[in-house]
Amino acid sequence: MSEENKASKIDNKPEETVENPQLKETKKTAESTPVSQDQEEVQENELTTESIDVIQNAKTDDSDDDDFIEEDTDEEDDADPADLDAALNEDSEDESTAERHSIPKKEYETLSKEDLIKELKNLLSNHKVQAIKEHVTEIRAAFIAKFEEEQEEAKEKFLEDGGNIIDFRYYSPLKKEFNSLYFEYRDKRNHYYQNLRKDLNANLETRNALIEELKELKNELGGEESINATFDKFKDIQDRWRNSGNIPRDRYNLVWNNYHHHIENFYDFLHLNREFRDKDFKENLDKKLKLIEQAEELAQESDVNRAFKELQMLHKIWKEEVGPVSREYREEIWEKFSAATHNIHESRQEYFKNIDKVYEQNLEEKEKVIAAIEKIAANPATSHNGWQKQMKEVNALRENFFKIGKVPRKANEPTWKSFKQATREFNHNKNGFYKNQKKEQYENLQKKMELVQIAEDNKDNEDVKVTIDLMKRIQSDWKKIGHVPRKDSDKVWKRFKKACNHFFDRLHAEKKEVLEEEKGNLEEKVALLDKVKTIELTGKHEDDLKTIKELIKEWKDTGRVPHSKKSIEQDFNKVLDGLFKKLDLTRKESELIKYDNRVAAMADEDNNQALNKERYFITKKIDEVKAEINQLENNLGFFQHVPDDNPMVKEVHKNIAEHKKTLEIWKAKLKKLKSLY
Missing domain, CATH: 1.10.287 (Helix Hairpins)
Incomplete structure (x- = not known):
């Protein structure tokens, strides 16, 4: 299986529910007894536990190939997933998971290798390592795909030039840089999960100690301390339990059931003082009714993934932060909460069914793209322009292939292989054509040298208008000529560019001089306009008319002004209109x-x-x-x-x-x- 396909694989199936053996035992005991808080929470757990096996250890000694870092195997993915903190503890919606969903994903397949490296650096620098695995996996898949395609083209060219396959070597500095960044990512990831396990085990010890404290409370109820002080201690233990953090998932149900068992015991010892118990029951009932209301609102949420994530949080609050309610309400409120939960689960199941349909449609679209590339490869062009057209078509098809989206997991690798084979066949035909184009390239070189000579001969031409048209024409002709031998390409282009730039730089300098002259003319015309505005006519028609005409001639002889100041001509004409009226013309x-x-x-x-x-x-x-x-x-x-x-x-x-x-x-x-x- 290729690295690209391994990296892009996904499991679209919703996670199934598994039942902890400890919970099974609890349910057996509960069948012969009235409904208890333990039974209520067992039923809840059946609806919310995710199907992730208990993972206690993650690999830390990842080995890498000298040429490229090997893709994580399926076994390693199971042992060290991006959601390992969900497998190690019951809280799968922590800050890291929230951050993971907030980091935007780009169309990595369309980025260059340089941009992919830049994206990986950005993720490592600005985000938590446990939140970026999906992004890193897709970036790595895109990088490997581009590297292998580049390597394959280099190999084909090496063999076409007469090289022996055993002597072929391909080195890419970008690959080394990417490998180094990927090593850094895996080191950070392993370090994070090692620390996570330590924290989970420490939290486990804290919770076990709280259970021991809870056990001792029933002894205090019969002692000298007042029931108020004992109840305050009970509340303090509950607060510390809620803030004690996550624990290893394989111990969660056992520890939680043990805790609630002693909670029930404590309430049984409070039966002599119903005031405290009833007050607590009422508060818990109010809280659970609010949770039911929130769950029912989530059932109307259009974003089923968001609804499911928030539902997990509601279940956690129900289990961890809210205590039991009076027996008369337990079954009723649990049925309401279960009904809302069931609706959200059904919506999520339907969502994944629709996703599968989308993936099937994507597969059909990608197969059409592959067929189009195969058709072009089977009908190679016979001219440079024809090949240029086909290259644009294939590039557009390639971009479309990457934009289409994911396909069913089982079709991922075959689809990718077919796509690579079709593009490889096209590239092979293209390279074969251009290998025989040396004669045409030398003819193109001769044509471009003629254009270089024209540009150099006219770079100092004083006939600006004619030369501008000439330079534009030869630049247009240059673009139409086509490829020249690579060894001559830079040299001939630099000569042509230098000659053209010389002419246009000179033209710009002359325009700058003209602009300065026009600015001077503007100053003179402004002064002349002020003069005309203040002129006093003598009353002698012929003399006054002569004076006005002389002013008009002086205005005309002053010369052009900058285009942006052309409005001064209108100002001058308005003043003239006033003078003409006085002359009765x-x-x-x-x-x-x-x-x-x-x-x-x-x-x-x-x-x-x-x-x-x-x-x-x-x-x-x-x-x-x-x-x-x-x-x-x-x-x-x-x-x-x-x-x-x-x-x-x-x-x-x-x-x-x-x-x-x-x-x-x-x-x-x-x-x-x-x-x-």
Whole structure:
């Protein structure tokens, strides 16, 4: 079995219930006696005990292969599972388990070997070792898969080049680094479980001592101490019991039954003072009713796994933290609690049935992916472009294979082998094709050298516009040419890149100079704008008009400003509009004077694109105004019998006149524009 499949195996079956022999004996005794707290707790234990065998020792002397750390065997997994603390004690939902479920899992199969190592380092540095086994197992499986695929490709190439298989060696620094991290993980894991066993045994001793204290209390009830003081000691023992921690699971039921046996004895000795016992029974009843209410709410929880985990905690509280209740209520409240428990267990069973269906669907999807890769491998391409297309298709299929999800355990290894065989066959065909492509690669090299020569010959060309187009074209051609011999690839690329970068660096430097010049122009125009705002007209029309035209020429001669500051042109035109009004110029005259400035600016920039765009804009405006005039004149036809002094008719004539004036202005602008061509 491959490491990848061992690592990804899971057991989807819900854990079955097993019954401790001590509990069986207790139930036999209870059959001939009234229902007791012991019997109640035995019934409870039948519903909540998980099917994990008692494990007392974990392996610590793991051996590793020189080339790669061996996968943990099934026997070792049984002896040292990630949930060993659940197998060693009854509390399977401790902080470590909660943390395990809170650590997000990534799509490890899609990560590179470097990223997988990074993820493993992060887990070891930031999380408890007992909480990360599932993550480490999946990371390791993904790393091994990538390493073996890389090793297999290297082996094929070695053999194709005439090498002898007995001489093949493959070394990867990343593999050594990963092995070192995995050793560190296993050392930490073993150390954790060794300490855990020590703590469990110490807690066992504490609980046994508490039972001995409990035994002595009945002697104190008949002594000189008051019943209040004795009852306080009893409560203190219960508190310390609840806080005494987990113990080895194989001793749990025996110790717990012993403890509750003496609890019952103590209550029997209290029968002379029912006040204390009844008060305690009432408090316990209230607590257990709340637990029943919480269990019934959990039965409605959509997340069945979360509900099951929280149910285990409720059972622990029921057993460990809440004492017995009055006999008249015991059977009734236990039946309610059992009913809620039963519903959650049924939901969990149904969940796992559905999971199995999902895994079967995943298997079907993965088989389709494998069939698609096999089909591509059976029809190899005959050209470089064809192979590039097939490589993209296979890579997409591979990514899809890893994203699909888990399959049934029995199908895991066969599916993985079929997938590897299909991809290996494709890679073999691909490598065989490119082995015969040396002639084509040398032709590609010659083509690229020609492009290098073009780039070097034009890197100092002063015709910027032409050279920009040329550089873009040869860069595009470069991408289309294809592979060149590996030994020449870097060298020819560096020459080409250097020539292209030289041109564009020079272009950027020139643009920077232009930008600085435009900033200077902006400062001059700001000062000129302030000057125009404060100008005083003499009242002589010709002289004032001449002054304004000189200001417009000075503005135009100042040059371009940064594109982000183009709005200063509008500010200047607004000031001119105010001056034109003072001169009493016609609308057409003022518009054409301002337009002279705009047209001159476009001509100075030698921007044919801008001129063509302006010409198209004006032509469109002329057509729009003509259409408006025609529409208005047509509308007059509906008013043939209406007097000309009618307000509506007068308004239409007024609009026609305004549109004709506007038309004359647009035509005059078009005439000025045409004079530049």
